Amino acid sequence: MFLSCTFLLFLLPYVISSTPNPWIGRSIYFVVTDRFASSYPNLPSCIDSKEWCGGNFDGLITQLPYIADMGFDAIWVTPPVKQVGWRDDYNGTGYHGYWAQEFTEIDEHLGGPEGLLRLSEAVHELDMLFMVDVVANHVGPVHGGEDVVKFKGILGREGGEQYNTLGRGEGESMDEYIKGTPGPPNAMTDAGEECWPYYDFEEGKCDRNIVEGGWFGDLADLNQTNVEVREYLLEWIRWMQESFKVDGFRLDTALYIPRDFLDEFQEAAGVYIVGEVVTYNFTLHSEYQQHLSGVLNFPVTEKLGAVFNGTMSDLQALVSESRGAGYVDRNLLGNFVDNHDGDRFLRKVGGDVGLLKNALAFVMLSEGVPIVYYGTENSEVAGNEDNRVGMWEFGYDSDTEVGELLKAMNGARKKFGLGWGGEYAETEMEVLGVEEDWFVFGRGELVVFINNIGRGKGGGKACFEGVKWGEGLKVIYGEGSVNEGEGGIGVCVSVGEEGDPIVAAR
């Protein structure tokens, strides 16, 4: 007894530290598979469409070199599993992948299981990591008993015990429950005023039973407390990981899933999982990293648009709140400026490319795993009102202003040791100076000057005593200059009309 205990205590920290997470230092490009690239020629335009547009795994394989050339060393694809063939309340289809009909089949629109495996192999051939999006919270839209039985096996049981059924009356059929009033409570809107965006779960405020046990709109919520459902999902995620050689998963709607199930799901997957927990509440958000290896950095991202339209001391406040929140490992947070669920950042800031470049420089050079949403490099895509346009209409051109920024940032990450296996991959940035329009941080040998002046606003200049001049800083990115401060104290930075971020190396 004594011996085995000592052995365990001794072994555990050693095992953990000897296997560094392969995602630390990676840089991810995220695509909506149906919208990014296709193997079919001459596809029609796809804007504001709720239909399947024709993008697929083989199309993505063709464009992998395009992604790798921008310096990304991982991709994330939207959920590939078979989607329901019917429509939701808003007459939409499951082209995005978040409406499963069958977890153990891969959707034929995208290329089926062979296509997914080909993609995985092609990704690995380019030394990139493969991340697959998965949904374990719910299935597709279910509007009555007639939909319940369209699912196969355990998911299609007429009795409905596979789904959450809060408030279901005794003897009430699934059809009566779903179509009745009030029907299944909505996890997003029926749990109380004090849920979004801080989720105060104190007694009498936001009701966590409804958050975890309600339905996600008309998407039928799986009951992970049901032993068979639980086993089905755990077996499925093992199968996904092994069959398609998945290096990491992105887990949808993790905030709505019971946490004891997240623990088991993480263990069954056996690889990095980055969870979607959408809240402004850093404390709550960080708690999910005790269940999943990573979380998408929503508390920071949700406020980036406002920061770049406000003052940079707001960014400093966000950074220090994030640091104080007690994350297990901030190097495994997924950082991004926008995604497929909201307006693109460029639209949020009124089309100001200068601001987009500054926000991207922050996300790509601070600690965590940067994630860039497809088309960010193309201002017609990134500035589009529709955040899920078919890329084919706009072409695959990364020799653009933002494309060059992405290449430079990914290049700097590798060259200056922030990338995977790099000397500073797990080093946090050091905040060196903050002014209304400026935020300066150091990481390893880099000093990064971010501003929110904006394009065409006359540029600006600022001096920072806190920045050590040392042997001299060399600008490696950005139109602007960095000079020694007066009397040899600190540095002064200036940018012109374009309002670029400036990256310098010691």
Ligand SMILES: *[C@@H]1O[C@H](CO)[C@@H](O)[C@H](O)[C@H]1NC(C)=O
């Ligand atoms: C649903 O969308 C399809 C395809 O756009 C269209 O043909 C159909 O008329 C729509 N149905 C309704 C009820 O709006």
Ligand SMILES: *[C@@H]1O[C@H](CO)[C@@H](O)[C@H](O)[C@H]1NC(C)=O
């Ligand atoms: C889930 O299933 C369990 C046991 O099968 C049941 O006790 C529980 O009430 C169900 N939860 C919901 C939210 O329906």
Ligand SMILES: *[C@@H]1O[C@H](CO)[C@@H](O)[C@H](O)[C@H]1NC(C)=O
């Ligand atoms: C944030 O979440 C924590 C942990 O659940 C909770 O104690 C706290 O009250 C929440 N903060 C707010 C402002 O609701």
Ligand SMILES: *[C@@H]1O[C@H](CO)[C@@H](O)[C@H](O)[C@H]1NC(C)=O
């Ligand atoms: C930026 O802030 C100003 C003033 O605070 C506000 O009027 C404007 O709507 C904001 N713009 C965006 C794009 O958020």
